[in-house]
Structure formats: structure tokens, C-alpha cells
Amino acid sequence: MPEELDYVIGQLGREPNRIELGMLELMYSEHCSYKSSRPILKILPREGPRVLVGPGYDAGIVDIGNGYVVAFKIESHNHPSAIDPYNGAATGIGGIVRDILCTNCRPVALLDSLRFGPPRKGRTKWLLKYVVKGISDYGNRIGVPTVAGEVEFDESFETNCLVNVACVGIGRRDSIVLAKMESPGDYIVLMGSSTGRDGIHGVTFASKTITAESEEERPSVQIGDPFMKKMIIEATLEAVATGFVAGLKDLGGAGLTCALSEMSFKGGTGVEVELERVHLREEDMTPYEIMLSESQERMLFVVKPEGLERVLGVFRKWGLPHSVIGRVTDTGEILVKYRGEVVARLPSKLLAEAPVLHRRAKRPRDLAKALKVPKPREPKDLGRALVRLLSSPNIASKEPIYSQYDYEVGIRTIVKPGDGDAAVLRLLEEPRAIAVKADCNSRHCRLDPFNGHAGAVAESARNVVAVGAEPIAAVDCCNFGNPERPEVFWQFSEGIRGLSYMLEGLGIPCVGGNVSFYNEDERTGRAVNPTTVVVTLGLVEELDWVTTMAFKEHGDEIFAVGRTYAEMGGSEYYHWIHGISGGRPPRASPGRERSSMAIVKEAIRRGLIDAAHDCSKGGIAVALAIMAIKGGLGIDVDLGRIPRSGVGRLDELLFSESYARFVISARPGSARELRAIAERHGGAISRLGRVVDSSELFMRYGGRAIRCGLGELREAWNGSMRRYLGEL
């Protein structure tokens, strides 16, 4: 942009040369600089007693006690995945794993949040099949289990699918390494794959809208090598254990340029590198290409001079290519030499701190109309509607997807995909566990970015609570359209306001995130639904608290926690059964969330609960059905007992997606204690009925009754993904 060039010339007192211009262009891209989003993201709460490293580093790090820390982070790989789903998704994992690794934590879990167009479309089938294959081939090979995630289908993602990947690592508090260069004289070592021409301008490509010509940008997609990555993981952990690694960062977007400028800027130092020392894939690469390459599987080590040989010895043992490319200086600038000549010389600060842009925000004009839709007629056979809803790809079992991921490797996964609301991973060293889950309801977010995004925080926190954990921190991944359009920027700023409102309300700090803009289809001019995926991390202090969603025993009593409202807008019921995409989505309330979560947490800790499941897509009816399917047991409940306000219709009671609700099952005779707990936390609870030894869901409401066979429900829920998408 011309203003940015003027700014650079003003700061430098001269025109930048071609290489410098290339470096600045990359660092000033939206992807690297967060120039549009930074002023808005400031409002997110990021402090907390457990927070050791917050936003601004490769990963957020939180203290989980007894000397252990958890590092986690989420990133998008939307643009590459939309044109090369296999390599795009695979390198998405590669990048996020390196982010965790460079804090010196061992990556122990991956989560994938995927969004595609309508399931029957050919493009959806192609994208989904190869995204899943990419994740499976890469994730499985590096020995990091893929333990959780979510998949959403909506028209807005047809061209521009969303592929967000989160990684969680566990390490020791006393051995965290940061992406900093603090001591002049330290050596700078590039380790891993050779530097090639792949991915040059990858971040520039990721910072614009996908067009018909995007297919021609396929060379901008990097190619991953999971075998190399697995060795890099082990060699990196072994190298850091020598005690001579002073700083560490992975090379991702903007390659060497980004790593050198950010690490030296954070440490208040400078660097001097000699590009002819970099190990190359192709001989005749120019300094411009070397500085801008985004070749995968590379790490940048800052090594104490006295330990250089020890560290290089580790790389030799693993047979990993490496080169000592320069040293840390005290000049505050990036000095790049090639065959004795200075080819670029720029202050680190100029590269690392792009000028901020203040974008204009405007509420979309057609939104008010979308919120007001007439209520559809209630179907006669609501049992039928429930069966159909279970077969909606947004609700149906994702088993055909997650069974392709190795979710067991590492022997930590104690709550596996499909068994609980969140994945639970035990610590190997002591009897505690962590829980993680990624969530967002993008239709809610489109209709009401504020409440929808607050709801995303609440849902992922509820899921973590349902498995027996205390939520302790979150990371977010924002996916939006073109921020230069005021309507999109309004969605973004409202969304972040919503996140902030719920995070503050629940006392959960945001320790990291990622922003992906320009997710839209140029042909139709349609942006993706505003989608911020929230990953909440929870801590399970005792393994006895771990809770899954299947009903366990007949005779157990079923309770609804939290109040139901007639909040049907953006619901799966409206969409899948009635073809309605509008309406007012649920209102988020931190107070109600706190009460409901406190009830479930306490009930779990007192050992009262056998099963817990949060209510989200498809409402209370879908929650009950899935718990019954999972347990292979029937239920007999009176829907009239569901705590509610202003709900006049049975379909609304069944399928409303109001937040702050759970369904739980408890041992017979727990009702009095549960009511006392609910009263203490100011929340609503009511006994609906019991788990029965039958193969039927029997739901009464006044004089009406709904009966559904368990077999029919199971068939709808289990078989649907394959019916719509074929063999994956």
C-alpha cells in the first residue's frame, strides 16, 4: 500500500531495495501483522493467575501446577486447504505442531475444526475427503493423537472451506523456551528441511480473497513431510534438553524474514546472517527467494556458543540437515549478507511492527430482516422430526471421520472422540488430566455476532465442564471475510466483543489466537459465516471426576440443568427441518452459564453424576437421544418438567438451542441433593424422568406422547455421514 511505503521511507530515510521491499511486504501482510485486527483484539482478557505466556508468542502457556505447564494454540489453514485440501490440511497440522514444539512442550493432542459447504455438493465431498486424509496421513505419522474437533456444513463455506487446527503440548515450567534472541554472540542455527522455492508469498496469498485464478496459486501451498516432522520433534526436545538452546522458533508464514525479525525484536537485539550458508533444495536460489521461502519443517535455534557442538551433535544423530547461518548482534537490525555483500539491512522493529489500520465497521443492512422470520408450522410427527434431525450432517455422528485419526497414540486419551463432550488426556506422571474442546456455531454468529461468539466461548467451556474439568484458559481462531468491507469488519468487532464479554464473565483468559480474513467467494461476493472457533482448556484434578455422555444404568434419574427459552433462530431444527436460515439466535448470559456450570461441576465432584452432556445443536431432544444411543438404553421422561420461560410450543421445547443447559443422569435418590446444589448456585434444575431398560425414547408432554425406537435413532445418527458423503 502506498501509505505503508511512505511510512517505510520515512523511517528508513531511503527507498528500500527489492529484497527489503519483499520482506516488508510479507511482514505487513494481514496474516503476519494483524494490522486490521490488533486494535480490536486488545479488548480480550488475557491475564490470569495461571497464565505464563499470553498472546503474541507462538503459543499460550498456562501453569497447571506441580511444575507442569500446558502450551496450546489454534491456527487456520483455510486458503491452502480450499485449493489443495490434502497438502493444505497436512501443513496446517505441521505449522501448529511446530508452534507448540518451539516452547519446548511435547505436542500431545490435535483438534480439528472443519467447515464445508452443503454435504451433497461434489466440491464438499472432494474437500472433506482430502482434508480428512491430509490430517490422517500427517497427524498419524507424527505420533500426535487427533482427539477432538467439530465439523459444520453451511452454504457459506462452499468455496472457501475452513480448516482450523489446534495443538496442545505438555512441558515443565522450568524448561520453557521462548521465541527470543536476547544475548548478542549466540549462534543462529537453521534446522530441518532444506529451503526451497515452495510457498513463496504464501502469506500474501492467504491475505486475499479466493478467486478463479486461485487455482493457479497452487504452488503457493507448501508440501509437508510428516516423517521429517516426527524426527524434528524428537531432535528438538533432545537439543533443548542439553541446556544450550536460548531461543527457538518455527519457520512458518514469511519464513526466515519473520523468525529473524520477531525473535530479535522481542529480545531487543539484532542479527547478522549469511544466506549462502542456508542449506538449499535448489542451487540457484536468489537471496530474495531464500528470505521469503515458506518451505515446511524448519526450525530456527538460538544456541549458546559454548554448546554449539553439543546441539549440532543431536541434529547429526537424527540425520537432520542444519546450518549455522549467523549470530545475534546488539544492533537492533536485521543485516542480511550474501556472498560477502550486504543485501538487506532493516531495523527489526520496522519489520515486526506494521502500522495499524483502523477499519470502518458498519452493521449489515439486511440483518434486521433476517432476524425477523415468521414461525414455521409445528410438524405433526415430532418423533419423525427428531429422527430426521439426528441425520443432519451437522448433528450426525462423525465416526467415519475420527476413526481415520489415531486418537490413542501417546496413551493419554482417556475420553475418546464421540464418548464425551470434550477429549480428556491424562498426565502420565500423576493422576490428573486435562480436557480440551473446540466449538463454534457459525449460524448463530452470522445472525448475531455478539451473542453467537459469546455462545462459542460458553459452549466450549460447558463441554469441558461436562467431562469433569474446570475451564482454565482459551485460545481463539477468527475466520472472517474481507475486512476492508465495513460489514465484515462490523462482524469481526462485534464478535470479539462477544468473546470478551463471555471470557470476562466466566473468568477465562484468552492466551493466544489467530485471525484469518479474506475468507470469501469472489464469484458470489459472499463471505463465510463469521466464525471464531474457541478452544477451551480444562483441568481435571481427580480422575474419578471424568464423566462421559452415555447413559449408564437403567433406573438412573435424568435431570435438565438450565432454563430453556424459545430461542429458535439459526437452529439446526429451523435449518434442516424447515429450511429457514433466519430468526433471533440464543442470547448469551455469563450469569446463567456460571450457575449451570457450577451445578454440574459440584454434582460431578460429589460423585452424583453418571453422565453429562451439554445442549447445543438440536437442543434437549437431540442431547437425550444421543445419550440414549450411546448407552444403548431407553428413557421415560416428562418434557413438561423442563425448566423454561416463554416456551409455548412443544417443538420449541424440544429443539431450542438456548445456551447454559446440560442434561445429566444421576443415581436414584440424588434429587434432593442436586436441588440443594442448584439452589446454592442460583440455577434451574428439574428431574425429567429416568433411564429405562428398553429400546425406546418415550417422551410425554401434557396429553401428548413421542415415541422413537432406539434402533431407528441410531441408524439415523450413525449412518448419515456415509449416506451423504459416501465412503470417506
Added chain:
Amino acid sequence: MRIAVLNFPGSNCELDTIYVLRRLLNLDAELVWHEAFDRSGYDAAILPGGFSYGDYLRAGTIAAHSPAMKHVRAMADEGKPVIGICNGFQMLTEAGLLPGALLRNEGLSFVCRWVSLRVESNRSALTWLLPKGAIIRLPIAHAEGRYVNERRAIRELWRNGQVILTYVDELGNPTPDANPNGSMDNIAGICNERGNVVGLMPHPERGAEGVLSPFGSEDGLMLFESLLYFMNGGDRICGAG
């Protein structure tokens, strides 16, 4: 009694296996980098699961031709237990230490799930303590686990009690639905004639603790305990036959 767990580039179940041997069974187990492996001083070798050398050529092939395999082969000849789990099983068939081959799953995709298995023979080092006909539960996670061999050779395996584990349904029947990868005769694991070389696709190290099992089972531990008894001279405690 020392057990070597071989670490090839790309192995990824090596630490899990070490954890089970050391932490749960208090055994002297050592992670050995493949280039440094020398069989002297070891009483058994375990080839762990993973994707050795990325499985880029064919699963297990490159490792099967590495110098470390010479020592593995010598141990097998000496009658010492050599156990291949998942990728390790693939190495053993590629190296010719076990008969047959492991091809791409019939469904073409990677499959991760818990399966029921029937113990078909207890002459192997891993099933030594298990009663024949017992149903055990372990997870599988592989893309190339379809066991194939000539019909005649498979009949031979059955006759010699070298088929040790088969995929079965809840009731113990080897149905097509219970077969996750299309293996001939639902075969999940086999051994050599002496019973000291064993290969299996399921992961006993992932099924050794109740906390990890959807069924609360600890069957994987029994397989490693069998190995211990086999190494100790083979005193069976119960259920022999």
C-alpha cells in the same frame, strides 16, 4: 532380564511401550536407537508401532533392511522373544521373520478403533498365559493391516497353532463385520513355529490400563506378562492348554 525397545526414525509408539514395561511391570526396558542396537545383553526385543521411515516405500520395508535387523534376526534364531507390534509386525513380515504380508486395509482408509480378539493359540510368547478361546479387547490403528498369505500356508499356520489372535464380534465369532481390515481368516496376530517371534496389529501397550479402555479392560498387560513368563522359562500359572 533386559528388553530392548527399538527406536527407528518415525517410530511413534516407542515411549508408550517403554511406559508400560517400566511403569506398570517394573521391567528393565531400554529405548535403543536403531543404529546403536547390539543384541548382546538383551533377552528380548520389541519393534514398536509407528511409521518407520515414514512408511514411504511400503510399511516396515526400510527398517526391515536396516543393520539393526541383523541383530533382531540373530535373536530370533537364538530363541529369544522378538515382538513386532503394528509397524513392528510389518517389519517382521518384510524381513521374512514371519510368513505372509500386510497389505492396505480393504476399506483403503486408516482405521482407529477398539476391537474384540479371540486367543487362538497360547504357544506364542505374547499369549503364553492366556487361555485359548479367551476374548480380549485392544485398540487397532493402522492403514496397512490386511494379513494375506497363500491358502495352504494359512492352513499350515492354523495347524501349527501359529495363528494367535483373530478379530471377532462380541460373542467371539470371526464375522466379516468384526474384521476391520479384510485380513484372511480375520487374522490379527501370528507367531513363528517356536513361538518366540510374534507379530500383531493391535496395540497391547494401549490396552494395558483400565483408565484407557472403554471397557475398563487391562488385557494388554496380560500379553506383556506372558512375555515375562515366556522369558523366565515358560512356567504357565493357569489356563494352559
